Amino acid sequence: MAILAYRKIRKENLMELLQKIASEEELIAPVEMFGGEALFQPVKDVRDITFNYVNTLFPPKQFLLPRFEKILTYKKEGEEFKVEEIIEAPRRTIFGIRPCDVEGIRYTEHFYSGKMFNREDLADPHFMARRNNLTIISVACLNPAPTCFCVCCDGGPFLEKGFDLQLTDLEEVWLCEVGSQKGMALVERFSPLFEEAEEKEIQRRKKLEEEVLERFGPYPAFSGATLRNITRGDIPRQVWESLGERCIVCGGWQFLCPLCFCYTVVDIGNEEEGYRARVWDSCHYEGYSRLAGGPNPRKGRDRRRERCIFHKFSWQYVERMGRHGCVGCGRCVITCMGYVHMPQTVWEIRSAFREEKYKKEAKVR
Amino acid sequence: MRAQDDITNVEKLKKQPTICSFCGCGCGLYFFPEGFLVPAQNHPISRGKLCLRGWSYADLRFTPKRLKAPLVRRNGKLEETSWDETIHIAGEALKSLRDKYGGEAIGVLGSARASVEENFTLHQLARKALRTKNIDSFYRLGFLPSEKFSFPDLEGAEQIILLACDVAERHAQAASFVIGALSRGAFLYVIDPRLPQMGKLASIHIQPSPFELLKEAEDFIENLDVRESTYLLYSSEITLYGWAYEAQRVIEKAVTKGIKPLFLCDYANQKGMVEAGIHPQGGLSFYEMLDEARKGNIKALVILCDNPPERFPELFREAREKLEFLLVIDPLRSEAVEMADVAIPGTFFFEKEGSVINAEGRRQGLHPTVPPTLERNEIDTLLALGAELGAHIPYPSGELVEMERKEWKPEIAPTPQNVPNPDYPFTLLLDPSYIWSGTAMAQATFIFKRESNIILSDFPDGFVNINSEDAKELKIRDRAIVKIETPLGSLSLPAYTTLRAGRGVLLFPLYLWEKVSKALGGVEIDRSLGMPIFKPLPARIEEE
Amino acid sequence: MKQGLIFLPTLLKVKEIKPEIPAVATFRLPKPDGFIHKAGQFLEVSLFGKGEVPISISSPPSYEDILLTIRSTGYVTSAIHSLKEGDALGIRGPLGNSFPYEEYKGWDILFVGGGIGLAPLRSLLWEMLYHREDFGRIILLYGARTPADLLYPWQYEEYEKRGVEILLTVDRGDEKWRGNVGVVTTLFEKIKIEPERTVAYVCGPGIMIRFAMRDLVEKMGIAPSNCIATLERHMKCGVGKCGHCVIAEKYVCIDGPVFRYPEIKMLERYDDPW
Numbered sequence A: 001m002a003i004l005a006y007r008k009i010r011k012e013n014l015m016e017l018l019q020k021i022a023s024e025e026e027l028i029a030p031v032e033m034f035g036g037e038a039l040f041q042p043v044k045d046v047r048d049i050t051f052n053y054v055n056t057l058f059p060p061k062q063f064l065l066p067r068f069e070k071i072l073t074y075k076k077e078g079e080e081f082k083v084e085e086i087i088e089a090p091r092r093t094i095f096g097i098r099p100c101d102v103e104g105i106r107y108t109e110h111f112y113s114g115k116m117f118n119r120e121d122l123a124d125p126h127f128m129a130r131r132n133n134l135t136i137i138s139v140a141c142l143n144p145a146p147t148c149f150c151v152c153c154d155g156g157p158f159l160e161k162g163f164d165l166q167l168t169d170l171e172e173v174w175l176c177e178v179g180s181q182k183g184m185a186l187v188e189r190f191s192p193l194f195e196e197a198e199e200k201e202i203q204r205r206k207k208l209e210e211e212v213l214e215r216f217g218p219y220p221a222f223s224g225a226t227l228r229n230i231t232r233g234d235i236p237r238q239v240w241e242s243l244g245e246r247c248i249v250c251g252g253w254q255f256l257c258p259l260c261f262c263y264t265v266v267d268i269g270n271e272e273e274g275y276r277a278r279v280w281d282s283c284h285y286e287g288y289s290r291l292a293g294g295p296n297p298r299k300g301r302d303r304r305r306e307r308c309i310f311h312k313f314s315w316q317y318v319e320r321m322g323r324h325g326c327v328g329c330g331r332c333v334i335t336c337m338g339y340v341h342m343p344q345t346v347w348e349i350r351s352a353f354r355e356e357k358y359k360k361e362a363k364v365r
Numbered sequence B: 001m002r003a004q005d006d007i008t009n010v011e012k013l014k015k016q017p018t019i020c021s022f023c024g025c026g027c028g029l030y031f032f033p034e035g036f037l038v039p040a041q042n043h044p045i046s047r048g049k050l051c052l053r054g055w056s057y058a059d060l061r062f063t064p065k066r067l068k069a070p071l072v073r074r075n076g077k078l079e080e081t082s083w084d085e086t087i088h089i090a091g092e093a094l095k096s097l098r099d100k101y102g103g104e105a106i107g108v109l110g111s112a113r114a115s116v117e118e119n120f121t122l123h124q125l126a127r128k129a130l131r132t133k134n135i136d137s138f139y140r141l142g143f144l145p146s147e148k149f150s151f152p153d154l155e156g157a158e159q160i161i162l163l164a165c166d167v168a169e170r171h172a173q174a175a176s177f178v179i180g181a182l183s184r185g186a187f188l189y190v191i192d193p194r195l196p197q198m199g200k201l202a203s204i205h206i207q208p209s210p211f212e213l214l215k216e217a218e219d220f221i222e223n224l225d226v227r228e229s230t231y232l233l234y235s236s237e238i239t240l241y242g243w244a245y246e247a248q249r250v251i252e253k254a255v256t257k258g259i260k261p262l263f264l265c266d267y268a269n270q271k272g273m274v275e276a277g278i279h280p281q282g283g284l285s286f287y288e289m290l291d292e293a294r295k296g297n298i299k300a301l302v303i304l305c306d307n308p309p310e311r312f313p314e315l316f317r318e319a320r321e322k323l324e325f326l327l328v329i330d331p332l333r334s335e336a337v338e339m340a341d342v343a344i345p346g347t348f349f350f351e352k353e354g355s356v357i358n359a360e361g362r363r364q365g366l367h368p369t370v371p372p373t374l375e376r377n378e379i380d381t382l383l384a385l386g387a388e389l390g391a392h393i394p395y396p397s398g399e400l401v402e403m404e405r406k407e408w409k410p411e412i413a414p415t416p417q418n419v420p421n422p423d424y425p426f427t428l429l430l431d432p433s434y435i436w437s438g439t440a441m442a443q444a445t446f447i448f449k450r451e452s453n454i455i456l457s458d459f460p461d462g463f464v465n466i467n468s469e470d471a472k473e474l475k476i477r478d479r480a481i482v483k484i485e486t487p488l489g490s491l492s493l494p495a496y497t498t499l500r501a502g503r504g505v506l507l508f509p510l511y512l513w514e515k516v517s518k519a520l521g522g523v524e525i526d527r528s529l530g531m532p533i534f535k536p537l538p539a540r541i542e543e544e
Numbered sequence C: 001m002k003q004g005l006i007f008l009p010t011l012l013k014v015k016e017i018k019p020e021i022p023a024v025a026t027f028r029l030p031k032p033d034g035f036i037h038k039a040g041q042f043l044e045v046s047l048f049g050k051g052e053v054p055i056s057i058s059s060p061p062s063y064e065d066i067l068l069t070i071r072s073t074g075y076v077t078s079a080i081h082s083l084k085e086g087d088a089l090g091i092r093g094p095l096g097n098s099f100p101y102e103e104y105k106g107w108d109i110l111f112v113g114g115g116i117g118l119a120p121l122r123s124l125l126w127e128m129l130y131h132r133e134d135f136g137r138i139i140l141l142y143g144a145r146t147p148a149d150l151l152y153p154w155q156y157e158e159y160e161k162r163g164v165e166i167l168l169t170v171d172r173g174d175e176k177w178r179g180n181v182g183v184v185t186t187l188f189e190k191i192k193i194e195p196e197r198t199v200a201y202v203c204g205p206g207i208m209i210r211f212a213m214r215d216l217v218e219k220m221g222i223a224p225s226n227c228i229a230t231l232e233r234h235m236k237c238g239v240g241k242c243g244h245c246v247i248a249e250k251y252v253c254i255d256g257p258v259f260r261y262p263e264i265k266m267l268e269r270y271d272d273p274w
């Protein structure tokens, strides 16, 4: 979808807009914690919002797919059970979300809506209800963090689609790109706060985008080469084993990654009354794939790591999901306990292929 | 430290970081009422990273294992009772037992899952109200006092020595610091009869026979060309093997060579708990309390957030039968709670005000991050109990506790060692890696419960880990039942063949402790540390 | 399943519990309104307070009830085994794809089963027996650990009566056992088939599927695309959301559980499908 319209909004008007939104529905925006980190939180007073962040350690996926979510309750009444599916989907606006996370939401939606399988009859009612009630006001990145590499992964620093409004900081005003009908409706509803954008401002945004590309840090992901190697399935086992040796199996990567969304299901309560909930899970855990009685197709850490990278970087998934599974937000770089995060993995895969000795072994396989 | 914050202001509460309550690394995190957490990125230890346990910590918010209301046993059943009545009942029972048998008949167990302040108050309650010297905790198992040290220093380390400690399994954040140092070019030396995960990453992995472990370590340190920043990490393993005395000598030698040692505490507030006064002080140690209870000499136990049956189920059950009164204060509905006469709910780290001390000796503040769900917290309960018993216990303000807390410097004595025996070519060794399997804390989570239960469901009756190569030579199949003979007795267990056990080493997991120690002639106690130990034993193995 | 509410189980009363072999029992459930399934599909069976497990439907589509043969192996399945007749059991489904059926009308059919793997095959077998005239020879090769572990022994006679050639084998025999001893692939030598008009349906433990498929292609000469297996994976949601059941890029709960050999071979490059 192309950009529907360009507008601009003055800084103080933006705050007014957000305050109005906050009074009507839940506004999610970055807030500074006592330790100095910014995290996405529900905000009632827009003065709490911080602009002093590049990307929050947690993507706002918590608001679409909570870490812990009740999905149904059951209660025995006489002989019969009363079972109800609970769908909690308040109207929400996320402000300040970065392009990579917007891409993450788009990717997750492709999966949870059942589009990946062409089975939209199996759309997840919980996720979809929340997604439909969500308005996304994203902010393009002008100063990437040293860990960011979205440029290599089509995940930013500016987007063309996926958002309702995308803001760009032009110092005195914010340029707003309207990316959807929902965004259009928002702009029209609060039209006194917005102004038409001028051509020179649109040009400035284009120029800024080019300038930002210069500012990216030392974590390039050679995604093209990796994608080919993984798709062929001929990465030498030693690479995975060597990565697995350093993996501490914390699972943090999957919890922080905006494109990861696995969960497990738990029943809480007794036979008579209780609820069923889902909780985030990670494919790096041994119990994730273990079958009753002990067999486990992905017992070793190397196997689990291979699986994760396959999901993120194989053509098979690109074909089913419309893009590869990393947007380059750099969160795994921060959270990986064993320093075998995405850029490192990609780098090691690539260097393995440079080494003649691995090449030979790959052929034998 | 009275809660100065308005504890109903959720918006404010959740901005405060809190601390993980599993291991002694002391990672900081933000905790949210929705059952969700974020590692604190600016925290010097967590740095935006948490291990499996840390991530699962959020599960405690909605755990089905929560103890929600005070319980009093009536006609054999635990029944919900009001707070005031419960505390009154507990106070009366303790008072009458104290007056009847004297304070020495009462035992008190503190906890590394409770804050420094709570442990301090418990200590005061024991001394002033119950008038007993029997104060200790099962969470002290393996603890050794050590030098101060800072994890972030490891980032600049040039050499790191891991002395018989499986950091990847048990102190994940420490392992992360080590791997970080490796990626910056540090050298890693692992001295361990096992092959822990870090062994594979080491520049040098020395795999001595368990009997020679400390000697090898000493030789290694002697010959090491020590650089500017060299660190040595060790943990409770050494103590559990009964080598605290010898290990001290090795550590002293390391210090004289300029190596900086760090003892990795197994549990979150282990150090804080000990410094708040929970350690043997002339009275009985934790193990002896249960042992004496079993003999009928201890009549009542007061347990704060501790669950002895997770390690010593048999002993605890026998002790419980003889006890006249058992009081448990715990946020979890643990096995101990199920057996209690009176159980009073406690709070988790993310619900309380106070402080904890991690392995480094760093005192970190705890703040409630979710609105309280209970009428009272542990300190209120303990103070009220003190009042029931007619003693005045001071409120444990931060300053008071800071003033009162003291390092514990036990006089460690050598224990006689087993010697290798040519008739027994193997060595049987305790492996504390599965330290959390089956514990109340692990069972209260969802994901970590599943992960920590894998080993328990694969081997419900335990196992003995034998080196794959040895197994091949002896024609022992994986999971076959093997007979292990030692000079003290013999055992039958399924074999689990991996490379984790070194050549000639047989490992059995810590959660089996009671089972094997029974078969091997009873539990041995290190008197100076007041804890059971399991010395490496010469052994023979064959398939049944 | 109510429209859109994909996680809401339908509650049914267990009509009958029939113990089969040790630790295995068959649960008979009434069909809810509008329930139509195909052979090879599975249900998410839920027991409140315990959890949900995927279980293949072992009754044929034309049968009046739903039959589920469940082995007690873990937390949820052992709790299901402690149910009594008349207790409530929730189901979601039918889920997953199904065995190709129409396509193979007029062909010879070879079933290869191991252990509890006979349960999903039974659904297809009976459907074929109901329409016996549509198919050529029907051969059942079935193996279990011991003679006591052979599932549905009381049905074998009926199968034979309806023109099924049955060959049984066990890993370890006992005094009374006169039949074949060895893994199920050892039975392949004992039958003669016309590979170009035979389709094989395989179900059992992973390793068995792996070797059976290989031998069917290499020794028996059946075309790989006519070798069909159902795979087993850790499952949670059954509807392509939780991610647990994935093998490389295939989700067993939606893209499977029934796969053809070439597909499985392809997956083997990236993951361990067995």
Ligand SMILES: Cc1cc2nc3c(=O)[nH]c(=O)nc-3n(C[C@H](O)[C@H](O)[C@H](O)COP(=O)(O)OP(=O)(O)OC[C@H]3O[C@@H](n4cnc5c(N)ncnc54)[C@H](O)[C@@H]3O)c2cc1C
Residues within 6 Å of the ligand: A290, A291, A292, A293, C042, C051, C052, C053, C054, C055, C056, C057, C068, C069, C070, C071, C072, C073, C074, C075, C076, C077, C078, C116, C119, C120, C231, C232, C233, C234, C235, C236, C257
């Ligand atoms: C498509 C399919 C069809 C099946 N059909 C049958 C059948 O007809 N009869 C039968 O007895 N068994 C069948 N199984 C296997 C059955 O689902 C497992 O035995 C069962 O899930 C074990 O659950 P548990 O809670 O008792 O075990 P636990 O060990 O307690 O497992 C915990 C959880 O892990 C998951 N899990 C563990 N093992 C498996 C597994 N093998 N498959 C899927 N999920 C698993 C489940 O969600 C389970 O609740 C089938 C599995 C699949 C995938």
Ligand code: SF4
Residues within 6 Å of the ligand: A253, A256, A257, A258, A259, A312, A325, A326, A327, A328, A329, A330, A331, A332, A333, A342
């Ligand atoms: S793999 Fe890492 S960098 Fe890529 S999107 Fe996920 S967390 Fe971000």
Ligand code: SF4
Residues within 6 Å of the ligand: B020, B021, B022, B023, B024, B025, B026, B027, B050, B051, B052, B053, B054, B055, B171, B172, B173, B174
């Ligand atoms: S390393 Fe220790 S303190 Fe840190 S998250 Fe893990 S268990 Fe908690």
Ligand code: FES
Residues within 6 Å of the ligand: C234, C235, C236, C237, C238, C239, C240, C241, C242, C243, C244, C245, C246, C251, C252, C253, C254
């Ligand atoms: S079982 Fe959840 S995705 Fe297949």
